Amino acid sequence: GSLDYRIFYGEIPISADSGASDYFNNDAPAQNLDIEMDSVRGGSLFWNTPLSGLRIGYSYSQFKDMASNRFLLVMVAPPPAPLLPVTYLKSTPTYDRHLISVEYITGDWTFAAEAGREKALYGLTAFGSRVMDFNYEGNYYYFAASRRINSWLELGTYYSHTHDTEPVTNNISGVPVVIPDLTQGDFALSARFDINDHVLFKLEGHYMDGSGKIFDTIDHRQPISSRENSWTLLTAKITLSF
Numbered sequence: 411g412s413l414d415y416r417i418f419y420g421e422i423p424i425s426a427d428s429g430a431s432d433y434f435n436n437d438a439p440a441q442n443l444d445i446e447m448d449s450v451r452g453g454s455l456f457w458n459t460p461l462s463g464l465r466i467g468y469s470y471s472q473f474k475d476m477a478s479n480r481f482l483l484v485m486v487a488p489p490p491a492p493l494l495p496v497t498y499l500k501s502t503p504t505y506d507r508h509l510i511s512v513e514y515i516t517g518d519w520t521f522a523a524e525a526g527r528e529k530a531l532y533g534l535t536a537f538g539s540r541v542m543d544f545n546y547e548g549n550y551y552y553f554a555a556s557r558r559i560n561s562w563l564e565l566g567t568y569y570s571h572t573h574d575t576e577p578v579t580n581n582i583s584g585v586p587v588v589i590p591d592l593t594q595g596d597f598a599l600s601a602r603f604d605i606n607d608h609v610l611f612k613l614e615g616h617y618m619d620g621s622g623k624i625f626d627t628i629d630h631r632q633p634i635s636s637r638e639n640s641w642t643l644l645t646a647k648i649t650l651s652f
Contacts, residue, residue: 448475477501498536592622
């Protein structure tokens, strides 16, 4: 067989009103004033095995020194004292992601699977003290299969699953904060139509079980208690290549 490898390093500016800011602010009661990280780094290694069509891979990435400043209203005295604005910092020294994958192509069939894990220990700092720890962990996987029927039609299916946990510790009282585990499954059927060498048309039908990947942000409130836990989705896409 043979090996393909890649390493990377870079710096990415993040806007406070970006989707990335929403992603890392998904558990906060207030918007980010700013968000930044020192760098992103990682690499991947793929083994093209001696068995024709079988490919196995592993990739790793790390966000270094990620932090966001938020604006939160806190009570500093018993009622009827007013709420005072306080800026607090949520940060983690590293945010790590691991991913393993396998793909096997034989004849008109393609089979693929991936599994990943990401972890980060966030510290919440206010009034100069670390007041909370967020021990985030996300696990996910998918299995997929597709078959080329003829020169213009390919049919496929996949199932994916995610499971996120984030135990929180109140460092002042020592009492754990209960946050429900978030899960979501997605079963999909797809049809791809190769209209010509430059135009592809694709239809997908999805059944979603769980709502763990839905954002609950300041601009788009979707609290866990009010979410639908199962729904269907139909999507269509046209791809132009030139």
